Amino acid sequence: MSRYIIRRILQMIPVLIGVSIFVFVGMHIVPGDVATLLLGDKATPESLARLQHELGLDQPMYVQYWRFITKAVRGDFGISLRTRQPAWREVMWALPMTIELSICAIIVAIIVGIPVGVLAALRQYSLFDSLSMVAVLIGVSMPIFWTGLILLMLFGGTLHWLPIGGILDDGIILRQITGIHLLDALILGDLKAFNSALRHLILPSIALGSIPMATIARMTRSAMLEILRQDYVRTARSKGLSERLVLIRHALRNALIPVVTVIGLQLGLLLSGAVLTETVFALPGLGRLAITSLLARDYAVVQAVVIVSALMIVVINLAVDLLYAYLDPRIHYT
Amino acid sequence: MRKRVFTVLSMLVLVSLVLGACGPAATPTPAPAQPTTAPQATTAPQPTTPPPTQPPAEKTLVIAIGADATYLDPESVMNNESGFVMSCIFDGLTKYKKGTSEPGPGLAERWDISPDGKVYTFYLRKGVTFHDGTPFNADAVLKELDRVKNPDNPYYVYKQEGVHSFADFTWGIVDSYEKLDDYTVKITLKEPHAPFLASIAMVWSGIMSPAAVEKWGFDVNDHPVGTGPFKFVEWVRNDHITLEANKDYWGGAPKVDKLIFRVVPESSVRLLKLEQGEVHILADVNPDDYQRIQSNPALKLLEQPGLTINGIALIADAKPWDDVRVRQAVNYAVNKEEMNKFLYKDAAVTAATGMPPILMGYPKDLEPYPYDPEKAKQLLAEAGYPNGFKYKLLCYENPRGYNPVGIKMAVAVQEYLKEVGIELELETLEWGTFLATRRRADNKDLGMVGWSGDNGDPDNFLWEMFSTDNIPVGNTSHYSNPTLDELLRKARTVSDPAERAKLYEEACRIIHDDAPWLFINHTKHVRAIRANVEGFALNPLQMFWYMEDVELK
Numbered sequence: 001m002s003r004y005i006i007r008r009i010l011q012m013i014p015v016l017i018g019v020s021i022f023v024f025v026g027m028h029i030v031p032g033d034v035a036t037l038l039l040g041d042k043a044t045p046e047s048l049a050r051l052q053h054e055l056g057l058d059q060p061m062y063v064q065y066w067r068f069i070t071k072a073v074r075g076d077f078g079i080s081l082r083t084r085q086p087a088w089r090e091v092m093w094a095l096p097m098t099i100e101l102s103i104c105a106i107i108v109a110i111i112v113g114i115p116v117g118v119l120a121a122l123r124q125y126s127l128f129d130s131l132s133m134v135a136v137l138i139g140v141s142m143p144i145f146w147t148g149l150i151l152l153m154l155f156g157g158t159l160h161w162l163p164i165g166g167i168l169d170d171g172i173i174l175r176q177i178t179g180i181h182l183l184d185a186l187i188l189g190d191l192k193a194f195n196s197a198l199r200h201l202i203l204p205s206i207a208l209g210s211i212p213m214a215t216i217a218r219m220t221r222s223a224m225l226e227i228l229r230q231d232y233v234r235t236a237r238s239k240g241l242s243e244r245l246v247l248i249r250h251a252l253r254n255a256l257i258p259v260v261t262v263i264g265l266q267l268g269l270l271l272s273g274a275v276l277t278e279t280v281f282a283l284p285g286l287g288r289l290a291i292t293s294l295l296a297r298d299y300a301v302v303q304a305v306v307i308v309s310a311l312m313i314v315v316i317n318l319a320v321d322l323l324y325a326y327l328d329p330r331i332h333y334t
Numbered sequence: 335m336r337k338r339v340f341t342v343l344s345m346l347v348l349v350s351l352v353l354g355a356c357g358p359a360a361t362p363t364p365a366p367a368q369p370t371t372a373p374q375a376t377t378a379p380q381p382t383t384p385p386p387t388q389p390p391a392e393k394t395l396v397i398a399i400g401a402d403a404t405y406l407d408p409e410s411v412m413n414n415e416s417g418f419v420m421s422c423i424f425d426g427l428t429k430y431k432k433g434t435s436e437p438g439p440g441l442a443e444r445w446d447i448s449p450d451g452k453v454y455t456f457y458l459r460k461g462v463t464f465h466d467g468t469p470f471n472a473d474a475v476l477k478e479l480d481r482v483k484n485p486d487n488p489y490y491v492y493k494q495e496g497v498h499s500f501a502d503f504t505w506g507i508v509d510s511y512e513k514l515d516d517y518t519v520k521i522t523l524k525e526p527h528a529p530f531l532a533s534i535a536m537v538w539s540g541i542m543s544p545a546a547v548e549k550w551g552f553d554v555n556d557h558p559v560g561t562g563p564f565k566f567v568e569w570v571r572n573d574h575i576t577l578e579a580n581k582d583y584w585g586g587a588p589k590v591d592k593l594i595f596r597v598v599p600e601s602s603v604r605l606l607k608l609e610q611g612e613v614h615i616l617a618d619v620n621p622d623d624y625q626r627i628q629s630n631p632a633l634k635l636l637e638q639p640g641l642t643i644n645g646i647a648l649i650a651d652a653k654p655w656d657d658v659r660v661r662q663a664v665n666y667a668v669n670k671e672e673m674n675k676f677l678y679k680d681a682a683v684t685a686a687t688g689m690p691p692i693l694m695g696y697p698k699d700l701e702p703y704p705y706d707p708e709k710a711k712q713l714l715a716e717a718g719y720p721n722g723f724k725y726k727l728l729c730y731e732n733p734r735g736y737n738p739v740g741i742k743m744a745v746a747v748q749e750y751l752k753e754v755g756i757e758l759e760l761e762t763l764e765w766g767t768f769l770a771t772r773r774r775a776d777n778k779d780l781g782m783v784g785w786s787g788d789n790g791d792p793d794n795f796l797w798e799m800f801s802t803d804n805i806p807v808g809n810t811s812h813y814s815n816p817t818l819d820e821l822l823r824k825a826r827t828v829s830d831p832a833e834r835a836k837l838y839e840e841a842c843r844i845i846h847d848d849a850p851w852l853f854i855n856h857t858k859h860v861r862a863i864r865a866n867v868e869g870f871a872l873n874p875l876q877m878f879w880y881m882e883d884v885e886l887k
Contacts, residue, residue: 030764036773037766039498040412041785042798045807047502054495079495083404083571084555093571149602157606164607167573170394170594282598284572292401292572297766 005318012314016307020072023306024065027299033057034297038081055081068303077307078300082293087300090289091308096179097167097285101208101277102270104182104201106263108209109216114259117220118252124225132217139214144273148207148280155203162203165282169196204281208273212266219262223255230254257328264320268313393886394592395867398604398613402572402597405555408540409482410491410499414735417537417877418617419575419595423465424540424560427456427475428531432883435641435693435790435874437531441470441541441561442519451526451829458517462584464543465565472513477544479511479521489547489554500538503788507533526827528834529791536789537877563588563882572597589869589885608633608862614886615870616862621679621738627862637681638872639692640859641787642736643795645685646727646747646852647811652778659717661849665703667710668750670854677739677746681860685853687846689795690787692874694831695838700846702853710754722755728781729760730768735876736784736857743854744782775806783810783851790875792838797822800845813850 035051036043052058056067071078077087116136120129156164167181168174174193177184182201185194227233228251236246275287286305293301325331403416408424411417429440442456462470480487482501491497509524523530533539546559558566563585564577575595579588596613598604601620607613609630619627619635627635648655648664655661670684683691686702714722727748733740741762748758761779763771772781788794798808802819805812818841825837846853859876869883 033766033770036770041769042412042503042788043498043807044502047498051498081495084494084497084552090571152603152606157610160610164610164612165598165600165603166596167570170396170574170596171592173568279599280603282573282596282600282603284570284597288572288599 008318019310023303037297077304080301082296082298087304090301091304094286094289098274100180104205105208108205109213113213113216114220117217120221121224136214136217139210144276147210151203163200172196204277208277219259223258227251227255260323267316393590395590396594396613397615398596398598399617406558407555408538409501410497412500421537421879422564422881423558423562425562426539428535430535433873437535452523454521456519462561464559464561466543466559468543468545471516472519474544475519478541504533504539529793532789532791564593588882614864614867619860619862624679632865634863634865636872637858637860640857641874642857644737644784645854647781647783649778650811650813650850657717659713663710663713664852665849666706667754669705673746681858682855685855687842688800689792690856693792695792695835697839697842707754724757726779727758727760728779729762730765731762735786772810773807811850818844
């Protein structure tokens with residue numbers, strides 16, 4: 001097992017190098033000169049030339065890449081041109097927000113998705129089944145941007161139940177420890193901040209969670225249907241076990257195996273959904289940082305964001321594979 | 335079993351937590367550089383200000399901005415959002431008189447200008463202190479200038495990587511600076527430069543506390559200390575910036591206790607927040623929302639003639655545009671009034687020449703080209719193009735300050751010109767590419783063009799965009815007229831306002847007649863506020879906010 005993990009970790013290195021080349025080349029071949037973009041419509045030719053030289057943009061691309069990668073292995077991703085902060089620090093400010101949002105979204109997706117899937121499977125072809133599957137179809141096909149705005153208009157605007165975007169209410173100051181607001185508030189014992197952060201997270205979590213929620217529900221439903229037909233379920237029933245035990249211990253546990261994979265895959269996908277969610281709900285996370293930096297052609301930050309995201313996805317995939325083995329004793333890794 | 339599912343879930347959570355937790359710890363920076371509450375990091379659990387749990391009648395005013403500020407050192411930044419925030423924290427030597435673009439007293443109470451227009455003696459305001467308690471005096475001014483002008487200064491702003499500031503523009507003309515006594519500073523210019531007082535009234539010339547520069551070094555970008563009506567409190571990146579009232583402000587204590595700039599990227603959400611009362615002032619308003627705001631009694635839409643110009647640069651040195659009749663023809667062919675009404679929702683006035691009518695020296699009787707397609711056809715025929723021609727127009731896509739509708743403007747122009755036989759082919763480029771392409775000396779394509787005034791001086795429009803010296807970068811129409819050059823050069827050096835006004839009047843007429851641009855309009859300066867916000871006045875310099883006057887009823 002440990003050898004497997006080490007091998008998987010070593011495999012990450014070529015993946016990350018590939019990603020770094022991809023993002024570097026990508027950033028440099030897209031049209032638009034970074035110096036012109038930075039200086040805007042009021043730049044003089046002298047200041048343009050000076051900036052291009054300063055940024056090393058007058059060097060050949062392979063020189064620039066070498067400089068970038070040798071610094072990057074030391075954890076130095078350069079300085080953000082937009083904010084003049086170290087790019088790494090910018091990413092680390094934004095990352096906890098996205099993690100917090102993704103976890104909340106996936107929790108919403110799980111606590112709604114799995115029960116709906118199980119119930120739909122148990123009452124196949126019932127009204128509940130068809131209605132929930134229609135709802136699922138809508139959930140998958142609605143763009144997050146749209147879902148988010150509708151939720152805001154309804155619960156924030158018309159009904160006044162929840163705040164419209166942001167992390168905390170004005171005037172609440174929360175010291176950052178992990179950067180994950182709910183956790184920080186708990187550590188500090190600040191219930192007011194916790195409550196405020198939670199209220200702010202509800203709508204974005206539902207918006208972002210709507211897509212994995214739908215996928216999870218569908219996956220759970222089909223896995224449950226599949227398993228309920230298996231011999232061992234019939235055996236368990238015929239042994240006279242209570243229906244509840246049969247369902248939970250025998251059926252659900254086995255049905256969860258494919259569901260865990262789906263959850264893992266969805267966690268990776270959430271990053272792309274986070275871009276839109278964070279923009280609509282004014283949350284300062286990684287997705288929004290990526291977009292803002294990309295539009296400003298802020299090389300250093302974009303590169304750091306992409307590499308950190310790639311790292312996260314690789315780690316999540318590894319974690320899912322390990323969980324798989326944990327849930328299904330038949331699976332062995334060597 | 336249930337335990338196992340729980341373990342699975344908590345493992346998932348844990349993996350992400352570990353990733354997140356290793357983040358801040360891996361940042362090799364000392365505690366004060368942490369993003370939030372940096373100044374009070376040590377005292378955060380017991381804030382020195384009254385805790386927010388018992389606000390007797392604390393008044394907090396919230397302003398929504400579309401993007402975060404980038405950094406808050408006036409000498410090393412030039413973006414709008416940073417400008418908004420800094421205009422509340424800093425004062426310059428001069429300050430625009432409220433509601434005008436005319437420079438008046440700021441940290442300097444008065445000044446003398448030598449007869450040759452090169453030496454400025456500033457008499458500084460006494461008894462002013464920076465927010466950190468440092469006294470404001472001649473030394474503070476000199477240290478600030480030194481940071482911008484002296485490469486040997488350890489905090490020379492250009493030592494920072496990729497710095498792109500306005501300091502070139504505001505202080506660039508300064509040759510030397512010296513202290514005459516504690517409250518008198520003498521600044522000598524390289525050559526007489528009439529727009530100088532207006533330039534140093536800009537946000538970008540705010541004076542920073544020298545003690546703060548010494549304490550923070552280049553990190554002063556995140557810890558701004560000025561003399562203005564509001565003090566910096568905290569900055570949570572990409573979320574909000576909090577300022578609190580400076581009760582000792584020399585211009586009178588502000589009427590609200592706190593000012594929060596909240597970053598809300600999505601414009602429909604910004605408006606929703608305003609409608610719900612979560613924010614009180616919107617910095618950017620989408621033209622499509624004007625009507626919705628005007629019909630809501632809880633909101634007010636404020637508008638004022640803008641310090642902007644918006645149009646299309648005609649390439650004056652390329653056929654067929656080298657013929658003045660062709661350039662005039664397109665000015666007759668486009669119905670600008672109609673565009674203002676339907677595209678700009680009346681938040682624009684038609685342009686007649688190269689600068690907005692609110693500036694000094696604008697000829698009162700100058701009329702924009704009327705919409706007259708017949709006249710346009712006749713001029714085209716006279717110039718030898720009775721059947722029109724085809725040409726390419728370079729466009730940017732997104733809205734800009736001087737043109738909130740973006741490419742829609744070009745599409746409308748295309749339609750009007752089709753009527754007189756000119757076929758425009760539109761090519762849309764990404765903003766950076768657009769700028770770079772349009773500024774190449776060999777570029778012969780027409781281009782969408784615009785400008786927002788920086789210091790409220792006519793020079794900032796006419797010299798930048800119509801002088802031969804600025805071909806091809808500022809003057810993208812490659813228009814060159816020696817008579818105009820002479821007028822503009824003279825107007826730069828004359829200090830007497832009446833005489834300058836006369837020179838600009840003449841310059842405006844020449845530019846109108848020569849029509850190096852298809853002049854379209856001057857978009858207005860628009861902001862939306864809650865109806866209970868009082869004393870918030872617009873002024874032509876959009877960057878400048880006089881928040882000390884604002885009250886929350």
